[in-house]
Amino acid sequence: MKDFRYLDETAILRLSAEKCIGCGSCELVCPHRIFQIVEGKARITDRNGCIECGACATNCPVDAIYVNPDDGCGCAAYLINSWIAKIRGKAPSGFGY
Amino acid sequence: MPRVATTLSPRDKLGTIGARTGFARNKYSIIPGLYCVGAPDKKSPVLVTANYKLTFDSLRKELANLSVWILVVDTRGINVWCAAGKKTFTAEEIAFQVQDAKLDQLVSHRILILPQLAASGVAARDLKKLCGFTGEFGPIRASMLPAFLKTGKADEGMRSVTFSLKDRVVLIPLEICMLWKKLLAALAVFYVLSGISPAFYSWSAAFYRGTLLLLATLTAIMAGAVLTPLVLPWIPFRQFWLKGTAMGSIATFIFLLFGNSALNGIEKVALSLWICGCSAFLAMNFTGSTPFTSLSGVEKEMRRGLPWQIGAMMLALLCWIAGPFI
Numbered sequence: 001m002k003d004f005r006y007l008d009e010t011a012i013l014r015l016s017a018e019k020c021i022g023c024g025s026c027e028l029v030c031p032h033r034i035f036q037i038v039e040g041k042a043r044i045t046d047r048n049g050c051i052e053c054g055a056c057a058t059n060c061p062v063d064a065i066y067v068n069p070d071d072g073c074g075c076a077a078y079l080i081n082s083w084i085a086k087i088r089g090k091a092p093s094g095f096g097y
Numbered sequence: 098m099p100r101v102a103t104t105l106s107p108r109d110k111l112g113t114i115g116a117r118t119g120f121a122r123n124k125y126s127i128i129p130g131l132y133c134v135g136a137p138d139k140k141s142p143v144l145v146t147a148n149y150k151l152t153f154d155s156l157r158k159e160l161a162n163l164s165v166w167i168l169v170v171d172t173r174g175i176n177v178w179c180a181a182g183k184k185t186f187t188a189e190e191i192a193f194q195v196q197d198a199k200l201d202q203l204v205s206h207r208i209l210i211l212p213q214l215a216a217s218g219v220a221a222r223d224l225k226k227l228c229g230f231t232g233e234f235g236p237i238r239a240s241m242l243p244a245f246l247k248t249g250k251a252d253e254g255m256r257s258v259t260f261s262l263k264d265r266v267v268l269i270p271l272e273i274c275m276l277w278k279k280l281l282a283a284l285a286v287f288y289v290l291s292g293i294s295p296a297f298y299s300w301s302a303a304f305y306r307g308t309l310l311l312l313a314t315l316t317a318i319m320a321g322a323v324l325t326p327l328v329l330p331w332i333p334f335r336q337f338w339l340k341g342t343a344m345g346s347i348a349t350f351i352f353l354l355f356g357n358s359a360l361n362g363i364e365k366v367a368l369s370l371w372i373c374g375c376s377a378f379l380a381m382n383f384t385g386s387t388p389f390t391s392l393s394g395v396e397k398e399m400r401r402g403l404p405w406q407i408g409a410m411m412l413a414l415l416c417w418i419a420g421p422f423i
Binding site for chain 2: 003004005006007008010011012025028029030031032033050051052053054055056058059061068070071075076077078079080
């Protein structure tokens with residue numbers, strides 16, 4: 001995705017080299033190809049390419065990856081609805097429309 | 098066992114138009130369960146997918162001349178990626194359908210091919226203990242499945258998400274059609290506000306100026322919801338609301354150039370702010386339809402962009418009301 005880049009230094013993504021067993025699941029599932037296994041450990045090669053989809057974290061067998069856990073499909077109308085719902089103390093519903 | 102066609106009928110295509118324009122938007126579910134294409138046997142591959150019409154169609158139309166099983170999971174009528182993101186497309190849901198279809202009696206192998214974008218919700222490693230099948234992530238796009246099935250491997254191209262002009266174009270009708278309720282509400286406001294005049298209220302001004310404000314709003318929709326998605330990669334700025342403001346500025350220029358010259362300065366300011374503010378919001382809302390924005394990023398740009406959008410729109414309406422008094 002070289003044509004499309006979003007905000008730098010914004011996505012919440014942490015990788016624990018200590019916990020990582022180098023299984024390669026993250027490298028396989030990432031739709032933006034930002035992981036690489038180097039010498040038996042996963043490495044983030046393009047942190048600013050992360051879109052917080054959570055595929056790596058969901059498929060990490062040793063819980064070595066942390067991604068922004070808030071769900072929400074990054075749609076502004078949905079976020080506004082969920083902010084309003086939070087203020088009113090209700091859970092948001094649907095996908096924003 | 099329902100056997101499905103690999104070509105889309107005119108009725109399927111009509112349904113696609115409905116889904117793409119938001120007509121009865123929540124009614125595009127496929128009944129979950131097992132389907133087949135061609136004449137699959139015990140050794141044929143099992144493809145797992147979501148129960149959204151557009152998803153199912155885009156999968157089956159790529160399977161011409163193949164014999165495969167299709168396991169449709171209940172993702173509440175939502176596409177693969179969004180359902181996975183919302184955790185309605187999960188290993189548990191897949192396992193449920195595997196058992197419900199008695200898949201273990203139907204095929205001799207124990208492999209499920211999953212769409213790669215399901216990975217946000219599906220922990221593939223859990224499938225084995227849940228249903229005895231192993232989940233393997235296939236390519237992102239259904240169109241790459243024939244190649245994947247032939248070689249059993251997905252290269253980097255098959256595993257990378259893309260966002261071509263065609264991908265963006267098909268999203269535009271829904272972006273527009275989702276607006277009609279808001280537009281109707283706005284119309285009422287436009288015509289009421291536009292009639293306020295030094296002579297208390299002018300019906301002719303309400304009609305004339307209200308229509309002008311409607312045209313300005315349609316211009317903003319063109320800029321933010323049509324032009325911005327079309328030329329997305331070529332607009333400078335990373336933040337979408339800035340892209341929308343840029344496109345809104347160009348649209349404003351054209352609008353005022355070909356528009357009515359009887360407008361006074363403050364009315365021109367009003368329409369400029371209105372078009373740019375609306376366009377900025379619509380462009381910002383398009384973040385949710387793209388495959389390269391993060392939630393943190395969208396929240397960040399909303400914190401910056403919303404005050405500008407709300408401010409611009411409020412100020413625009415104030416200037417619009419003030420117009421006839423100056």
